[in-house]
Amino acid sequence: xxxxxxxxxHDKNQIYLIKEKDEKFVxxxxxxxxxxxMPKKKNAKHIQIIKNLPIEVTxxxxxxxxDLTVKRAIKQYCQMNDGRQEx
Numbered sequence: 001x002x003x004x005x006x007x008x009x010h011d012k013n014q015i016y017l018i019k020e021k022d023e024k025f026v027x028x029x030x031x032x033x034x035x036x037x038m039p040k041k042k043n044a045k046h047i048q049i050i051k052n053l054p055i056e057v058t059x060x061x062x063x064x065x066x067d068l069t070v071k072r073a074i075k076q077y078c079q080m081n082d083g084r085q086e087x
Contacts, residue, residue, distance in 0.1 A: 001061045003050040003077060004028060006042065015050070015078060016040070017061070017070050031071030054080050 002018045004026065016028035019039045026047060027039035034040045057080070060073040 001053075001058070003053060003057075003074070004047040005050060006046065007048050008046045009042070011040075015074050016047075017074065018047075018049070029067070029070055030074060031067040031069075035067045036065070036070070050077075053077065056080070 004016050004018050006012055006014045006016065006028075014030065016030050016034065018026050019029050019036065020027040021044070024044060025041050026044050028034060028042055028047070029036050029039045054077065057073050057077045060069055060076060063069050
């Protein structure tokens with residue numbers, strides 16, 4: 001699982017989990033406004049992939065993947081990175 005930060009659009013700087021990728025687009029979820037059932041389709045050029053996720057975050061994502069675990073993992077990541085989550 002990979003996280004990504006939006007680089008452009010009305011959701012600039014938002015953190016998402018990449019649910020799926022294809023050649024030009026990624027499908028992003030955040031567990032609240034963008035759920036696993038309704039991911040956001042975004043041009044791959046407009047995101048920055050976040051590498052080296054902390055172990056605490058990857059452990060959360062290894063649980064049964066649901067909107068709640070995605071939301072919890074993003075919250076944990078943001079708390080570990082000086083609270084830079086833009087909700």
